[in-house]
Amino acid sequence: MTVTLDRLQERLADDTDGAFPDLVRSLQDGVYSGALQFTRNRHDAEDVTQDTFVRAYRALCSYDADRIRSLQLRPWIWAIALNVCRNRVRAKSRHPEAPPVDEHIDPSTDPASEAAANVDIAAWRTRLGTLPGPQRTAIVLHHVVGMPYEEISETTGRSGSTCRSDVRRGLAVLRTLIEEEGT
Amino acid sequence: MNHSDPIVDILVELGRTAPGGVIDAVLRRTDLADEYAVVEGPTGPAYVSWNGRGVTAFVPLDVVGSPDDFERRHPRPATQIDAPPDRLARHLEHTLETGRLGRLPVDLSSIGEFQRAVLEKCAEIPPGEIRPYGWIAREIGNPGAVRAVGTALGRNPVPVLIPCHRVVRTDGRIGNYAYGSPMKRALLEHEGLDPEAIEVTASRGVRLVGSNTTDIYCYPTCRHAKRISGTHRVEFRSEAAAEQAGYRPCKVCRPAA
Numbered sequence: 001m002t003v004t005l006d007r008l009q010e011r012l013a014d015d016t017d018g019a020f021p022d023l024v025r026s027l028q029d030g031v032y033s034g035a036l037q038f039t040r041n042r043h044d045a046e047d048v049t050q051d052t053f054v055r056a057y058r059a060l061c062s063y064d065a066d067r068i069r070s071l072q073l074r075p076w077i078w079a080i081a082l083n084v085c086r087n088r089v090r091a092k093s094r095h096p097e098a099p100p101v102d103e104h105i106d107p108s109t110d111p112a113s114e115a116a117a118n119v120d121i122a123a124w125r126t127r128l129g130t131l132p133g134p135q136r137t138a139i140v141l142h143h144v145v146g147m148p149y150e151e152i153s154e155t156t157g158r159s160g161s162t163c164r165s166d167v168r169r170g171l172a173v174l175r176t177l178i179e180e181e182g183t
Numbered sequence: 184m185n186h187s188d189p190i191v192d193i194l195v196e197l198g199r200t201a202p203g204g205v206i207d208a209v210l211r212r213t214d215l216a217d218e219y220a221v222v223e224g225p226t227g228p229a230y231v232s233w234n235g236r237g238v239t240a241f242v243p244l245d246v247v248g249s250p251d252d253f254e255r256r257h258p259r260p261a262t263q264i265d266a267p268p269d270r271l272a273r274h275l276e277h278t279l280e281t282g283r284l285g286r287l288p289v290d291l292s293s294i295g296e297f298q299r300a301v302l303e304k305c306a307e308i309p310p311g312e313i314r315p316y317g318w319i320a321r322e323i324g325n326p327g328a329v330r331a332v333g334t335a336l337g338r339n340p341v342p343v344l345i346p347c348h349r350v351v352r353t354d355g356r357i358g359n360y361a362y363g364s365p366m367k368r369a370l371l372e373h374e375g376l377d378p379e380a381i382e383v384t385a386s387r388g389v390r391l392v393g394s395n396t397t398d399i400y401c402y403p404t405c406r407h408a409k410r411i412s413g414t415h416r417v418e419f420r421s422e423a424a425a426e427q428a429g430y431r432p433c434k435v436c437r438p439a440a
Contacts, residue, residue: 017215020213020215021206021210021260024206024209024210025206029198029200029201032201032202033197033199036197036199042202046202046204049201049205050205050208050209050212053209053213054212057209057215121197124193124194140194143194143195144195144197144198145198146198171190174190
């Protein structure tokens with residue numbers, strides 16, 4: 001992943017339009033998976049993923065080649081994605097036209113075979129939602145998206161060791177939650 | 184150490200593949216991908232593609248048969264849909280009906296300054312009239328660039344809509360076309376011209392016609408030349424010959440600077 005992103009970065013600097021589709025291909029699954037946890041449903045997560053890359057493209061167009069070469073692509077994309085998620089959640093809470101829709105009653109297009117897994121997503125979204133913001137962010141980026149602590153630190157501006165302890169504390173809370181659910 | 188934690192194992196399982204529509208939508212919203220549809224053109228059905236800036240290609244089905252072929256030769260990703268959006272469809276219909284570009288937006292953003300000047304000048308040629316390559320070169324202030332004008336027109340991304348079929352050889356013969364000479368003739372015929380007659384006139388060495396009542400000379404297909412009646416019609420082999428006979432160039436078709 002790192003090697004391909006490095007090469008991609010060089011191509012982005014030389015030919016932004018030509019390399020951009022590959023940037024979307026390399027990072028869209030991670031952004032979507034994380035957005036599923038930071039927004040209320042699949043529909044929102046899909047919108048957030050789209051908006052993130054559209055914003056990233058506009059930003060790249062305004063950067064010169066050296067600035068593009070100095071970016072850390074995945075942390076940079078995730079800084080944008082977290083902003084888009086926050087704005088979306090804020091806008092939705094201001095206009096609560098519909099109750100939150102969970103995955104298992106979401107009428108969008110996933111095949112029925114995924115239904116069981118989708119129940120999981122909704123349940124975990126609720127559990128993760130009880131954590132303090134930084135812990136939830138660090139856990140999702142580290143364990144769901146698969147980012148190392150240094151990258152999370154680059155995204156959130158918190159130090160690497162703080163991100164590490166955010167994850168550890170968050171996991172401890174989740175463990176307690178699960179045990180309580182079991183009793 | 185995390186590998187023994189069942190919660191971590193479950194969190195990893197929460198990862199999902201992004202829906203296929205995401206990348207398509209992103210590329211469309213950033214104008215990196217086009218949409219296209221089949222519309223009825225003057226010589227039959229044609230693929231027309233567009234993005235947020237305007238029309239990006241126009242290719243008759245006679246030239247490119249299947250959607251796969253179209254997508255393969257298109258310079259960007261493209262998705263087929265039923266029909267262009269309303270506003271674009273209205274302008275497109277107008278252009279195809281009248282033979283004039285009008286207010287149809289065309290995306291020339293990836294095209295250089297010279298080629299853009301050539302294409303914009305070409306779009307001024309009215310339907311049913313033709314001009315030589317040298318005319319465009321002179322009109323855009325680059326009279327020596329006749330060959331480059333030919334190259335620029337050969338790379339016209341939207342033939343038919345920008346009417347490069349109305350640009351002919353300096354000797355008056357119809358000449359080559361991006362989509363083949365037969366289609367060029369068919370398009371001219373569709374606009375009421377007689378390709379055979381054009382070739383015959385050219386082969387007789389006639390490049391200009393004048394009226395002996397006005398002492399003005401024109402390109403043979405200029406709307407003013409078409410009004411000259413047989414008894415008053417005078418033919419010339421060159422601008423110099425016309426000038427020598429005391430004629431001045433028409434101010435509408437501008438056969439000389």
